[in-house]
Structure formats: structure tokens, C-alpha cells
Amino acid sequence: MGIRQVEDVKSPEAALREEQEYVTRVYTRLDAERDEAERTVREGPGGTGGGGAFQARLERAVATDEAARRLDRLTGVERGLCFGRIDHRRDDTAPEGEDADEAGPRDTFYIGRIGLRDEHREPLLIDWRAEAARPFYTATPTSPGTLARRRHLHLRLRELVRIDDEVFDLDGLSTADQSTIVGEAALLATLRRGRTGRMSDVVATIQEEQDQVIRAGLPGVLVVQGGPGTGKTVAALHRAAYLLYTHREVLERRGVLVVGPNATFMRYIEQVLPGLGESDVALATVGELFPGVRATAAETPEVAILKGGLRMAGMIESAVRDRQRAPQEGLEIENDGMVLRVEPARLREIRDRARNLRASHNVQRRLFVHDVLQALAVDRAEQYDKMTDEPLQEILRSGNVPQWLQELLDEAEDQPLLDGTDLKLAKEALWAEPAVRQLIDDLWPELTPQQLLSELFADAAALERVGGAAALTKAERADLFRPADAEWTVSDVPLLDEAAELLGAPDDAAERARLRAAQREVEAEEQYAREVIESTGVEQIGIPEIDLLNAGELAERHVEDALELAERQHYDGLRLTTAQRAAADREWAYGHVIVDEAQELSEMAWRAVMRKVPTRSLTVVGDVAQTGNPAGARSWGDMLDRYVHGRWREQRLMVNYRTPAAIMRIAADVLAEVAPEQTPPEPVRDDGPPPGVVRMDAEGIPGGLPALVDAELIQITTDRIGEGRLAVIASAATHPAVRAALPDAEAGATPEALDSPVVVLTPEESKGLEFDSVIVVDPAGIIDESPRGGHDLYVAITRATRRMTLVQDGDLPPMLSGVKAQEEIQGEPGAAGVQSQSGSADPEPSADAAR
Numbered sequence: 001m002g003i004r005q006v007e008d009v010k011s012p013e014a015a016l017r018e019e020q021e022y023v024t025r026v027y028t029r030l031d032a033e034r035d036e037a038e039r040t041v042r043e044g045p046g047g048t049g050g051g052g053a054f055q056a057r058l059e060r061a062v063a064t065d066e067a068a069r070r071l072d073r074l075t076g077v078e079r080g081l082c083f084g085r086i087d088h089r090r091d092d093t094a095p096e097g098e099d100a101d102e103a104g105p106r107d108t109f110y111i112g113r114i115g116l117r118d119e120h121r122e123p124l125l126i127d128w129r130a131e132a133a134r135p136f137y138t139a140t141p142t143s144p145g146t147l148a149r150r151r152h153l154h155l156r157l158r159e160l161v162r163i164d165d166e167v168f169d170l171d172g173l174s175t176a177d178q179s180t181i182v183g184e185a186a187l188l189a190t191l192r193r194g195r196t197g198r199m200s201d202v203v204a205t206i207q208e209e210q211d212q213v214i215r216a217g218l219p220g221v222l223v224v225q226g227g228p229g230t231g232k233t234v235a236a237l238h239r240a241a242y243l244l245y246t247h248r249e250v251l252e253r254r255g256v257l258v259v260g261p262n263a264t265f266m267r268y269i270e271q272v273l274p275g276l277g278e279s280d281v282a283l284a285t286v287g288e289l290f291p292g293v294r295a296t297a298a299e300t301p302e303v304a305i306l307k308g309g310l311r312m313a314g315m316i317e318s319a320v321r322d323r324q325r326a327p328q329e330g331l332e333i334e335n336d337g338m339v340l341r342v343e344p345a346r347l348r349e350i351r352d353r354a355r356n357l358r359a360s361h362n363v364q365r366r367l368f369v370h371d372v373l374q375a376l377a378v379d380r381a382e383q384y385d386k387m388t389d390e391p392l393q394e395i396l397r398s399g400n401v402p403q404w405l406q407e408l409l410d411e412a413e414d415q416p417l418l419d420g421t422d423l424k425l426a427k428e429a430l431w432a433e434p435a436v437r438q439l440i441d442d443l444w445p446e447l448t449p450q451q452l453l454s455e456l457f458a459d460a461a462a463l464e465r466v467g468g469a470a471a472l473t474k475a476e477r478a479d480l481f482r483p484a485d486a487e488w489t490v491s492d493v494p495l496l497d498e499a500a501e502l503l504g505a506p507d508d509a510a511e512r513a514r515l516r517a518a519q520r521e522v523e524a525e526e527q528y529a530r531e532v533i534e535s536t537g538v539e540q541i542g543i544p545e546i547d548l549l550n551a552g553e554l555a556e557r558h559v560e561d562a563l564e565l566a567e568r569q570h571y572d573g574l575r576l577t578t579a580q581r582a583a584a585d586r587e588w589a590y591g592h593v594i595v596d597e598a599q600e601l602s603e604m605a606w607r608a609v610m611r612k613v614p615t616r617s618l619t620v621v622g623d624v625a626q627t628g629n630p631a632g633a634r635s636w637g638d639m640l641d642r643y644v645h646g647r648w649r650e651q652r653l654m655v656n657y658r659t660p661a662a663i664m665r666i667a668a669d670v671l672a673e674v675a676p677e678q679t680p681p682e683p684v685r686d687d688g689p690p691p692g693v694v695r696m697d698a699e700g701i702p703g704g705l706p707a708l709v710d711a712e713l714i715q716i717t718t719d720r721i722g723e724g725r726l727a728v729i730a731s732a733a734t735h736p737a738v739r740a741a742l743p744d745a746e747a748g749a750t751p752e753a754l755d756s757p758v759v760v761l762t763p764e765e766s767k768g769l770e771f772d773s774v775i776v777v778d779p780a781g782i783i784d785e786s787p788r789g790g791h792d793l794y795v796a797i798t799r800a801t802r803r804m805t806l807v808q809d810g811d812l813p814p815m816l817s818g819v820k821a822q823e824e825i826q827g828e829p830g831a832a833g834v835q836s837q838s839g840s841a842d843p844e845p846s847a848d849a850a851r
């Protein structure tokens with residue numbers, strides 16, 4: 001590691017001026033492309049003069065849609081559009097590969113968020129994802145490849161404010177270029193910025209180990225394991241953008257899904273992809289994976305563990321079978337003055353025949369309904385037959401049988417009791433009887449996943465039956481019991497998905513018929529329009545002008561109708577982006593799925609996620625040392641092997657870009673306790689004061705908290721940081737008191753929390769987020785409350801980018817003893833309520849770990 005800083009600045013102003021000119025050219029081009037896209041969108045499919053052949057207008061509709069997408073992309077990339085430049089050694093030619101042509105045979109390339117060409121189609125800006133841009137990310141002082149220099153361009157709006165150079169080969173630069181070397185390490189400058197409450201992209205400073213993650217191939221499962229702050233999230237999001245760029249054909253159609261831990265986190269990262277020119281990626285928490293259900297309720301860790309475990313799959317399967325009944329007494333119903341019956345053995349046969357059909361419950365039900373109705377219809381026919389048979393038998397016994405009757409009897413001998421038409425009519429008549437329907441519904445109801453689960457959880461007897469079959473203990477069955485109208489929890493969502501898989505869609509025959517009819521209507525209109533146009537061509541038929549006019553109008557009208565219908569359909573489809581359509585469709589198969597904080601997913605959640613990506617093209621991002629969910633992962637193999645049988649590859653990120661070294665030393669002690677097998681990541685930053693400790697007051701409530709928060713806010717908003725964010729991460733026990741002490745602070749994992757300068761969170765809610773200053777209240781309580789010991793504490797103390805303070809009643813837990821040691825080193829007495837944290841200016845950051 002170690003970036004070579006070049007201080008030999010000869011003419012920074014000249015370099016700035018020159019580069020500003022180029023940057024201005026790039027923005028002018030962006031504006032021109034935006035204007036063009038905007039015009040196409042404004043004009044719409046009917047824009048350029050109206051009329052025209054059907055095909056041409058449809059093509060224009062598609063072009064409009066494409067322009068709308070492009071406009072979206074061009075709009076997102078305004079900030080920091082052009083951020084880099086690479087100069088290859090003068091004796092080297094442009095890199096080979098698919099983009100070499102795009103780059104042209106030159107030795108200087110400008111790198112940006114998207115690719116742009118000038119009015120002569122010459123490349124002006126190389127997309128950061130293109131192969132030609134790769135040296136920008138991979139060159140290091142020890143292996144610079146063909147690069148002589150990497151230059152970072154720092155923009156404020158459209159103005160170039162600074163240039164940072166890393167020179168790999170001074171001799172490889174021209175004399176003119178040698179005189180324009182300026183700069184400071186771009187990475188550290190980026191890291192030292194104050195936090196804004198939103199994650200920003202790091203496209204200008206991606207590091208080599210991250211670049212490998214980002215550009216890894218699409219197929220298969222890539223696990224990115226890395227400690228806190230190693231850029232897992234940010235690398236995963238850049239990977240989404242990279243994959244969409246390199247495999248746009250497939251992924252734009254099938255979509256990319258990013259699964260994250262909670263709604264606050266999703267909001268935290270939502271700006272990153274649009275900033276990289278991608279606005280079409282679906283973002284969802286596990287609680288949002290089932291369309292139409294919002295998981296709002298909380299539940300105890302015991303129930304979350306239970307619902308997250310694989311036994312639930314067996315339980316749901318039993319729950320579905322439990323709704324397919326064949327009572328011991330068989331079936332009996334009064335109808336039309338008779339009692340119709342299906343005998344127990346026959347009913348069981350019917351149920352088993354339906355179960356054996358390789359289909360879902362709701363589809364099997366159709367066969368069940370059919371067979372039961374048939375059995376009832378036959379029973380009715382037999383009873384009628386018997387009724388008429390009695391007087392007939394008497395006549396036969398009398399021996400006085402008229403000739404016509406004998407003939408009828410002979411004829412009927414070979415006839416079935418009911419022919420096809422009779423049977424159909426009889427079944428329809430029975431199905432029209434509400435009592436019959438009710439009876440069949442009781443035996444084999446049509447079910448939605450929501451019905452199945454809410455009715456199961458509210459039915460102690462059913463839980464008893466079903467839970468027993470899935471080897472649930474009595475206590476576990478009791479844990480699942482709850483009222484039928486209870487709100488859904490996050491761990492219910494994978495269960496709903498599991499149920500949906502077994503139940504299948506409700507019988508939507510009517511809806512399907514409607515859709516088919518609508519489709520036929522469009523096709524017929526199109527066909528007719530074509531025929532009319534073909535048959536009314538002036539050259540083709542010499543009919544009187546008046547007729548021609550009528551035919552032309554007629555054709556025009558039908559073309560309009562067909563187009564309107566087609567365009568409506570087209571737009572109904574396209575107005576929704578791929579991401580939106582995918583999010584509304586439970587069965588959507590994504591082209592790639594990225595799971596962030598993946599260690600938090602339960603076994604049942606993995607089943608739901610895997611269903612969404614049948615190709616098993618996934619990026620799994622997380623840190624098993626941060627697993628807070630007791631139903632979450634302890635090792636990647638545990639979770640993934642059953643789906644891909646060991647065929648997953650792991651990439652480790654080892655550098656921490658967030659947490660300063662002083663805080664990381666404390667975190668390393670905690671890690672040694674909670675996950676000794678994990679290596680703490682190496683911090684890049686060395687710029688914050690050591691963590692401090694503050695004692696709680698006598699009531700166990702941090703009465704001095706507001707003052708501490710105010711002091712911290714002053715620290716982080718002055719001293720070259722500007723904007724700043726602070727989080728108070730508290731144990732559940734102290735949470736209410738902390739909230740009461742800080743009435744103006746936002747609390748909880750709400751999206752608004754990110755916009756507030758001060759937010760109160762639980763360790764769980766802070767997952768994936770970061771703040772300039774973090775105050776951890778009651779670390780001992782956090783350890784005690786955490787189902788997995790110190791894992792939650794590890795998360796809490798690694799959220800700070802700059803300053804951390806611990807607030808504790810009494811002694812700190814032994815794993816935090818390093819904090820005291822620092823107190824002693826500093827020689828500042830830690831009087832009650834007085835922090836030991838230094839407010840002095842930061843030492844100069846070191847770049848040593850940056851590469």
C-alpha cells in the first residue's frame with residue numbers, strides 16, 4: 001500500500017484551466033444529449049408529424065421509451081460527471097479489448113459516470129465500467145501497468161476545484177504534462193468529508209480489491225465477506241451498475257434486485273445507483289419481498305428464530321395438507337329432497353388423487369371439486385334410478401310387460417346411467433347450490449397465503465396437528481399462536497412466500513379469459529388495419545376516388561384504433577419500469593440478486609430469495625461477525641451449500657475505509673471475543689480522537705446526554721467537516737430514557753431518521769449505516785440483550801467515521817477495557833460525567849492502508 005504523492009507542482013493553475021475547458025466540453029455535450037432525449041420524449045410516439053405506417057409508429061413508441069430511459073440516466077449523472085483521467089505511457093498504445101475501439105488509439109482518456117461522444121462520434125468520456133477505464137482502478141505504484149499517471153478531477157457543480165495526481169512514471173509523461181502535476185490523495189479527501197445521511201458513490205476512488213468484486217463475472221454465487229466499513233455495500237452497488245452495463249441485454253429485461261436489511265438502509269443507499277447512471281434496480285427488504293404485504297409488527301427473538309428455521313417449510317407443507325380433508329364419516333348433503341353421499345373410502349380416494357396431481361393446492365382443488373361433484377351426481381342418478389326401478393320391478397315381476405317397455409329396457413341395457421351431457425349438467429346444477437359449494441370449500445378451500453397463515457396461527461388445534469407433524473415442541477406451537485388479525489412481521493414474509501409456492505395462484509380462470517379476449521381484440525384490430533391498408537392502395541386497385549377516400553379513412557381509423565390499443569398496451573407495460581413490474585410480481589425471476597447484510601437472512605428468507613433467482617446468479621455481501629439476527633448466518637456454507645452445493649466463491653475485503661484506527665483498536669478487542677476466527681480489517685483512517693467514556697448519572701439515565709450530544713455536534717460540524725451526523729445507539733433497556741432525554745432527535749429505523757442531525761437507534765437499526773460521531777449508551781446492556789453476545793456491540797462501535805463515546809453505568813465490560821487504557825494513555829482523569837475524549841485537531845491522516 002502507499003500512494004506516491006507528487007508535490008512537485010509547477011503550474012497548477014494552468015492545469016486547472018486546461019482541465020476546466022475539457023470538463024466544460026463534457027458538460028456541454030451532456031446538455032446537448034439531454035435536450036435531444038427530452039425533445040424525443042416530449043414529442044412522444046406520434047410526435048414527428050403524425051400518420052405513418054403502423055410499424056413506423058410502433059418503432060417511434062419504442063424510441064420514445066428508450067429516450068425516456070436515457071434521459072433518466074443522463075439526469076442522474078450530473079454530479080461529478082467527469083472525475084478522472086489516465087495517461088498511458090507514451091510508448092504504450094491504448095489497451096486492447098472490446099472498448100479499445102471506443103477509446104481510440106490515444107494515450108489519454110477521461111473517465112466518467114457514463115460514456116459520451118462528441119458531435120463527430122469521437123469518444124469524449126469513457127464510462128467507468130468500460131474495459132478502457134479499468135487501469136484507472138487497478139494501477140498501483142508497484143504495478144502501474146501501462147499507466148504513467150492517474151489524475152482525479154474534483155468538481156463543485158460544474159467547476160473544477162482541484163486536481164490530484166498520482167504519477168507512476170514521470171519519464172513517461174511529456175514535458176508539458178510533467179509541469180502540471182498537482183494534488184493530494186483523492187481517496188483520503190473523500191473519506192474525510194462529513195456524512196450527509198446518504199451514502200454516496202465512490203466511483204472516483206474505487207480500490208483494487210473492490211474493483212475485483214465489482215467486475216467479477218455474472219454467473220454463480222459471489223460471496224463478499226468483509227469487516228465493517230470495508231466498502232461491501234458500496235462495492236455491491238457499483239457491481240449492480242457494472243453488471244447492468246456489461247450485460248444490459250439480459251439484465252435490463254430481467255432486472256436486478258438488491259435486498260437490504262431495513263427501510264432506513266434502503267433509503268440510505270438509494271442515491272448511489274442513479275448517480276451511477278442506473279435508475280432501474282429494484283431495492284427491497286426481506287419484509288417487502290411478498291407483494292401486497294407490509295411487515296410492520298415486531299416479534300420476540302425466540303419467535304423470529306423459530307420462524308426463520310427450516311422446520312417451517314415442513315410446517316407449512318403440513319398446514320396445506322391439513323386443509324385437504326377427507327372426514328372419516330365421508331360426505332353427506334341434502335339436495336333436492338334426497339341425501340347425497342360420498343362414502344369415506346371414495347372420498348379419501350378423491351382427495352389422494354388430487355394430492356397426487358403434481359400441481360399446487362389451488363390447482364389440485366379443481367380436480368377435487370370435479371371428482372366430488374361427479375361422485376355426488378352419480379349418487380343422485382343412482383338414487384333416481386332406484387326410485388324409478390321399484391315400480392318397474394313390480395311390472396316385471398307381474399310378467400305383464402308391454403312390448404314398447406321391453407324394447408326400451410333392451411335399449412337401456414347397454415347405456416351408462418348418465419351420459420357425458422347428463423353428467424355435465426348434473427355437476428353444474430350441484431355446483432350452483434351454495435350448500436354444496438360450502439361443503440366442498442370446507443374440505444378443500446381455495447386459499448391465499450395470507451388466509452392459510454393467519455388462520456393457522458389463530459387456530460390452536462390446527463397448530464397442534466400441523467406443528468406436531470413438523471416436530472415443533474409444545475412451547476413452540478404455543479409461541480406461534482396469535483389472533484387472526486395480527487399484523488405481519490418480517491419473519492412472516494418468507495413463510496407467506498413459501499405458502500404461495502405450495503398454494504399456487506387462486507383460480508383466476510375469469511381473469512385469464514378476459515386477458516385472452518383483450519389480446520385477441522388487439523390482434524384482430526391490427527390484422528384488419530393491415531388488410532384494409534393493403535387492399536386500398538391507389539396503385540393496386542382502380543376504384544372510384546370517392547370509394548378510395550372512404551377506404552382510406554376507414555383504414556386510417558382502424559390503424560388509429562389498433563395503434564391506440566397497442567400503444568396503450570405498450571405503455572401500460574412500459575410506464576412501469578422493469579424494477580416496478582418485478583416488484584409487483586412474486587414469481588418474477590430476476591437476472592441477478594444482490595443481498596446486502598446477508599448474514600441477517602434466516603434459512604427461510606434464503607429460500608424466498610433463491611426462488612427469485614432461478615439462475616443462481618447472486619452477489620452475497622456481509623460479515624458473519626456482525627450477525628445480529630439469531631436466525632441469521634454463522635457461516636456462509638451453512639446458508640448457501642444447500643442451494644449451490646459448495647459452488648460459491650468468496651472474495652474478502654480487508655481494508656476499513658470508515659472507522660479510524662483508534663476506534664478500530666477497540667473494535668478489534670470486541671471481535672476477538674465474539675468471533676476470534678475473524679481478522680479485523682485494516683483501517684485506512686487515522687484521523688479521529690481515541691474513544692471516550694462517560695459515566696451515567698445516579699438514576700441510570702444519561703442526564704448529561706443532551707450536553708454531550710451538543711458538544712459532539714459542535715465537534716463534528718466545525719473543523720473542516722461542515723455537515724455532520726450523530727447517532728446515539730442505545731440498549732433496549734435505556735432506549736426510552738435516551739429518547740426522553742433527546743426529544744428533538746429522530747428515533748428508530750425510519751427513512752426520516754437519516755435527515756436528522758441526531759438520531760437514536762438500536763444496534764440492529766444502525767446496521768449498515770455510518771455517522772460522524774456515535775454515542776453508544778449502555779454497552780454492557782447491549783451485550784446482555786444481544787441474542788448472540790457481543791455481535792451487536794461490534795456493529796454499534798464500528799458505525800463512527802470520526803468520533804465515538806461510550807456511556808456506561810459503572811465499569812465497562814471487559815471486552816472494552818481498551819477504552820480505559822486510552823484514558824490512561826491520554827492522562828486525562830475520567831471524572832464522573834467527564835469524557836476523556838480529546839477535542840484537539842486531528843493528526844494528519846495516513847494513506848498507508850489505502851492500497
Ligand SMILES: Nc1ncnc2c1ncn2[C@@H]1O[C@H](COP(=O)(O)OP(=O)(O)OP(=O)(O)O)[C@@H](O)[C@H]1O
Binds near residue numbers: 191201235
Ligand atoms: N473506495 C472507496 N473510496 C471512498 N470511500 C469508500 C471506498 N470504499 C468504501 N468507502 C466508504 O467507506 C464507508 C463504508 O463503506 P460501506 O458502508 O460500503 O462498508 P460496509 O463494508 O458495507 O460496512 P458495514 O459492514 O459496516 O455495513 C462508506 O462511507 C463508503 O463510502
